[in-house]
Every structure is written in structure tokens, then in C-alpha cells.
Amino acid sequence: MHDTRQTERPLEDASAAMPDTSVETKPGLTVKLEGLRAFYGEAEQVKGVDLEFRANEVTAIIGPSGCGKSTLVRCINRMHEEIPGARAQGRVLLDELDVYGPSVDVVAVRRAIGMVFQKPNPFPTMSIYDNVAAGLRLTSRGRGDLRAKVEAALRGAGLWNEVAERLDEPGAGLSGGQQQRLCIARSLAVDPEVILMDEPCSALDPIATLKIEELIDELKQRVTIVIVTHNMQQAARVADRTAFMLGGKLVEIGATQDIFTKPSDPRTEEYVTGKFG
Amino acid sequence: MSSAGSSSDLLARFDVSPSRRRKDRIARTGVLAATVLALVPLVLIVYYLLRRGLGSWSTTFFTTDPTGNTFFGGSSIGGIKSAILGTIEIVAIASAISVPIGIGVAVWLVEYGKGSWFANTVRFFVDVLTGVPSIVFGLFVYIVLIVGTGSTYAGYKGSIALALLMLPVVIRSAEVILLLVPGALRESALALGAPRWRVIFSIVLPTALPGMVTGVLLAVARAAGETAPLLFTAASTHLTTFNPGQFMNSLPVQIYDDVISATPAVEHRAWGAALTLVTMILLLNLIARLISRRSRLA
Numbered sequence: 254m255h256d257t258r259q260t261e262r263p264l265e266d267a268s269a270a271m272p273d274t275s276v277e278t279k280p281g282l283t284v285k286l287e288g289l290r291a292f293y294g295e296a297e298q299v300k301g302v303d304l305e306f307r308a309n310e311v312t313a314i315i316g317p318s319g320c321g322k323s324t325l326v327r328c329i330n331r332m333h334e335e336i337p338g339a340r341a342q343g344r345v346l347l348d349e350l351d352v353y354g355p356s357v358d359v360v361a362v363r364r365a366i367g368m369v370f371q372k373p374n375p376f377p378t379m380s381i382y383d384n385v386a387a388g389l390r391l392t393s394r395g396r397g398d399l400r401a402k403v404e405a406a407l408r409g410a411g412l413w414n415e416v417a418e419r420l421d422e423p424g425a426g427l428s429g430g431q432q433q434r435l436c437i438a439r440s441l442a443v444d445p446e447v448i449l450m451d452e453p454c455s456a457l458d459p460i461a462t463l464k465i466e467e468l469i470d471e472l473k474q475r476v477t478i479v480i481v482t483h484n485m486q487q488a489a490r491v492a493d494r495t496a497f498m499l500g501g502k503l504v505e506i507g508a509t510q511d512i513f514t515k516p517s518d519p520r521t522e523e524y525v526t527g528k529f530g
Numbered sequence: 531m532s533s534a535g536s537s538s539d540l541l542a543r544f545d546v547s548p549s550r551r552r553k554d555r556i557a558r559t560g561v562l563a564a565t566v567l568a569l570v571p572l573v574l575i576v577y578y579l580l581r582r583g584l585g586s587w588s589t590t591f592f593t594t595d596p597t598g599n600t601f602f603g604g605s606s607i608g609g610i611k612s613a614i615l616g617t618i619e620i621v622a623i624a625s626a627i628s629v630p631i632g633i634g635v636a637v638w639l640v641e642y643g644k645g646s647w648f649a650n651t652v653r654f655f656v657d658v659l660t661g662v663p664s665i666v667f668g669l670f671v672y673i674v675l676i677v678g679t680g681s682t683y684a685g686y687k688g689s690i691a692l693a694l695l696m697l698p699v700v701i702r703s704a705e706v707i708l709l710l711v712p713g714a715l716r717e718s719a720l721a722l723g724a725p726r727w728r729v730i731f732s733i734v735l736p737t738a739l740p741g742m743v744t745g746v747l748l749a750v751a752r753a754a755g756e757t758a759p760l761l762f763t764a765a766s767t768h769l770t771t772f773n774p775g776q777f778m779n780s781l782p783v784q785i786y787d788d789v790i791s792a793t794p795a796v797e798h799r800a801w802g803a804a805l806t807l808v809t810m811i812l813l814l815n816l817i818a819r820l821i822s823r824r825s826r827l828a
Contacts, residue, residue, distance in 0.1 A: 330721060332717065332720065332721055335717065335720060337644060337645050360723050360724070360725050361723070362723075363720065363721055363722065363723040364722070364723030365723075367721065367722070368718070368721035370714060370717065370718060370721075372714060374712070374714040374715060374717075374718050376715060376718075376719070376733055376737075377715070377737060378733075378736045378737050387719070387722070387732070387733075388722040388723075388724075390732070391719060391722055391723075391724035391728050391729070391732055391733075392722065392723045392724055392728075436718065439718075439722065440721070440722060443722055443723060
């Protein structure tokens with residue numbers, strides 16, 4: 254580990270010895286889908302899926318375009334219902350709790366289940382610092398030692414060393430890969446138990462992609478990760494388990510290695526060997 | 531080289547034909563002529579305003595109220611102080627009414643009502659309001675607030691007429707800007723666990739702010755130049771007042787009064803007042819442009 258102290262400001266003395274990424278271990282939560290169905294108006298996009306995302310594991314969802322994988326993850330933190338006319342049926346259990354339960358606060362669900370989108374989207378009016386703090390401020394938790402929390406989140410996203418000297422600069426001025434890690438830091442700051450990633454690297458170059466993948470590997474020690482990807486090599490690199498979806502249904506889920514080397518369903522084999530998709 | 535033929539064949543194939551050159555020249559000349567034609571009245575207006583108006587500008591012109599004395603000419607007719615201040619007061623009150631309401635409507639249309647029949651109905655009526663002639667707003671206020679209450683003219687009644695006129699402009703411009711705010715920003719804020727009202731106040735409105743300020747300034751500029759809604763709501767008077775319950779002078783109404791007066795000196799004052807009004811509106815437009823240039827959305 255290289256010495257980070259030169260880049261420190263006096264303010265962060267206490268944390269000066271911390272490595273760039275904090276390897277704090279914390280249990281994530283298991284997410285279980287039971288008979289999940291999702292609709293856009295009358296069109297059924299996810300047609301009854303039962304699936305378990307184990308705590309502190311990385312689960313990849315692969316499948317051809319339009320198979321419902323993005324819709325499926327958007328149901329987990331109830332972002333699906335933000336689209337006019339969209340609704341979901343079935344149960345999504347966060348540990349024991351059904352996030353679609355009648356007394357459940359949507360806002361609390363989204364604080365526990367963070368999300369990183371396809372395109373890096375830092376808030377354009379805000380500095381790097383404010384972008385990370387935004388998650389806390391927007392959820393009325395901006396009090397206390399905000400600065401320490403921002404630093405911890407930036408370290409968690411492996412971005413601290415690159416931005417420590419220019420926290421006041423606009424977040425939109427960073428490179429694409431840095432912006433995406435800023436977005437990851439932003440969701441880490443609210444301290445979620447689960448992070449959903451919807452094709453987080455599809456807008457990034459290979460080197461930036463590699464950084465995010467390394468980061469995912471570290472993050473799973475504190476959160477459960479669900480990653481939707483078009484890139485099968487990426488699934489093979491980062492995921493402990495991989496799920497294959499087709500036409501709104503789950504075809505199979507298994508250890509990543511098994512899915513890519515000895516899938517039990519012929520359709521999975523056709524897909525991972527590039528026969529369609 | 532290749533079987534396609536010699537390079538001179540290739541040149542001929544890619545040559546612009548004479549008839550296309552000719553059509554191009556005619557079309558270019560046509561649109562240029564239209565542009566020049568449109569510029570002529572614009573240039574003439576500015577030219578006459580400067581030539582006739584600049585001469586009447588002086589310190590006393592801006593610092594004295596009109597006297598109402600139109601017979602003796604010279605400085606005895608007074609300046610346009612009450613008209614300048616009146617216009618500023620009337621438009622300021624009108625903005626204070628129409629801007630919060632208009633932005634509220636736009637936020638509702640974009641963030642909450644999207645796609646609902648009620649939102650579509652509201653949008654339709656806003657469009658209708660945009661096309662309503664300004665004198666109709668004046669008439670409406672006259673009937674409701676002056677005839678209806680059996681009272682008389684007042685500055686704030688002129689403000690209400692202008693506010694009604696500004697409202698659809700503010701709503702539509704704010705709506706367009708709010709629609710430009712990327713949905714991904716709202717999504718990522720919502721996905722952080724932010725309540726919707728916070729997303730609107732902390733993310734959507736700050737992002738849209740420069741564009742909305744521009745829209746508001748353009749609405750203000752439009753309202754400041756209106757005569758018809760003020761004629762029988764705020765009326766005209768000579769004295770400067772800071773009481774919106776009294777008759778209030780304004781630049782457009784003063785110009786109107788002065789132009790229909792028969793004395794050359796008073797007519798001259800109308801030119802000076804017109805130049806003042808145009809300068810004020812031009813400044814507002816310039817500020818609006820500067821702000822919109824700093825926008826992150828356009």
C-alpha cells in the first residue's frame with residue numbers, strides 16, 4: 254500500500270493512516286425475490302421470478318437485451334414504480350422484510366438498497382464533495398461529521414487519492430470512470446446494505462472498467478451486490494454467482510463458473526457461447 | 531487503376547451540376563433578402579428612437595414628474611420619473627404574484643401531473659391564455675376589481691392584470707426548462723432515498739435555475755412594455771407614488787398619453803420615454819442572455 258499521507262490535509266489526521274479503500278467488514282443483507290412480476294402498463298416485462306441474492310456476494314444477471322434484467326433490479330429498490338404506468342407484483346424480501354409491504358416507506362427502502370446507473374450521473378450543480386454529501390443531505394442526515402463520512406465514502410469508492418486535493422471542483426469535470434466511482438461513493442455515503450448496479454461499466458473504457466471491477470470485489474465485504482451486465486467476461490470476472498434471464502423469466506442461477514462452463518440449461522449454453530444474444 | 535474507369539470519369543461523377551449551382555445561388559439570395567428585409571424596420575425603429583429620443587434625455591427628464599402643463603413646452607412639462615418608478619413598481623408586484631405561482635404550476639405539471647388528463651387540460655388552457663390579447667386581461671381586471679367592487683383604479687390592479695399576462699409565459703418557459711433536467715438526475719436522487727420534495731428543491735430546481743431566471747426576465751420584459759392592461763386598471767397620473775392602492779403612472783401609458791397630445795414638446799417627451807422603456811427592456815434581455823449562457827442545460 255502506498256503512502257497516502259502526502260495528499261492529506263491537516264483536517265484528516267485521524268484517518269491519515271487509513272488505506273485508500275476501507276476494508277471495513279459489515280454484513281450485507283440477503284435479497285430474495287418471490288414470484289416477482291413487473292409491468293409497464295399492460296405489458297409484462299418480468300414474468301414471475303424467484304431468485305436469491307446472497308448477503309456479501311456479487312450476483313450478476315446476464316441475458317439478451319429486453320429480457321427484463323434491468324426492470325428486475327429496479328423492482329428491488331422500488332425504482333420501477335417511478336415510471337408512469339409501471340407496477341410490480343410478488344414479494345421482494347430484504348432479509349425478512351417485504352419491501353412491498355403496506356407499511357413500508359419507499360424512501361427507507363432506497364436508503365438501504367443503493368443504486369448505480371448505466372451512465373455516470375453526478376449532480377451537475379454540485380462539487381465533488383457536495384455530490385457525495387448529497388446522499389446524506391437529501392436524506393436529512395447531513396449533520397454530524399459530514400466531512401469524515403464523505404472521505405470514508407470516497408475512500409470506499411477508491412477515489413479519494415484522485416480527488417482529495419480538488420473536492421471543491423465540479424463533479425462533472427471528472428473523467429467518465431471517475432464520475433462513475435463518484436456515483437458509487439455517493440451511494441456508499443448513505444451506508445446501504447445492498448447496491449444494485451445496472452450495467453455500471455457500459456459507458457466506460459476498459460481501464461476504468463477494470464477499476465470498477467476491482468472496487469466491486471472490495472465492496473462485497475460490506476454490501477450485497479447485484480450487477481446487471483451485457484458483458485459476459487465481466488460477469489465471469491466479478492460475480493460469485495450468475496443468473497441467466499430470458500424473455501422475462503429466470504432460466505437458471507448458479508456459481509459463475511458453472512454457468513459459464515457446465516450450464517444445466519441448453520439455452521444458457523447457447524447464450525454464453527455466443528450462439529444468440 | 532480500377533475497373534470503374536479512369537479518374538476523369540470519377541471527377542465527372544462527383545462534379546456539382548450547373549443547374550444545382552444555380553438553384554443554390556437563387557435559394558441563398560432569397561433567404562438573405564428575407565433577412566435584410568426583416569432587419570429594415572428593426573434598424574429604423576432603433577434609429578428614430580435614438581434620433582428623436584436622445585435629445586429629450588436630461589437629468590431633469592429622469593428626476594421630475596410630468597406636470598400636466600402641456601401649453602408652454604420646455605422644462606415646464608416635466609419629466610418621466612413617476613412613469614419609470616411606476617413601471618418598476620407595477621411590474622415588481624406583478625412578478626411577485628406570477629413567478630411563484632407560475633413556477634409552482636410548472637413543477638406540478640412536470641414532476642407530479644405528468645400525463646394525467648388534468649395536467650393536459652391545464653396545459654391546454656395555459657396555451658390558450660398565451661394567445662389571449664393583452665387588453666382582455668385589462669378588461670377582466672377592470673370588470674372584476676373595478677366595476678365589480680365599485681372602486682376605482684389602482685397600481686396593484688394593473689399589477690394583477692400584468693401578472694395574468696405573465697403567468698402563461700412563466701409557466702411555459704419554466705416547464706420547458708424543467709423538462710430539460712435529465713430524468714437520470716431525479717432517478718439517482720430518488721435512488722439515494724431522497725423524498726420527492728427534496729429531489730425537487732435540491733436537485734431539479736437548482737439545475738433548472740438559470741433557465742428559469744431567463745424565462746422570468748423575458749416575461750418581465752414583455753409585461754413592462756404592455757399598455758393595454760394598464761389603461762383602465764392602473765390608469766395614468768402625474769405624481770410618483772409608492773402606494774399600490776393609488777393611481778399609478780407607467781412608461782407605456784405615459785407614452786400613450788403623450789403621443790395623443792397635440793403639443794410637439796410633449797410628443798418629444800414620448801420619444802424620450804419610449805427610448806427609456808426600450809433601454810430598460812434591452813437591459814433585461816441582455817441579463818437574461820448572460821444568465822442563460824451560464825446554464826448547464828442548454
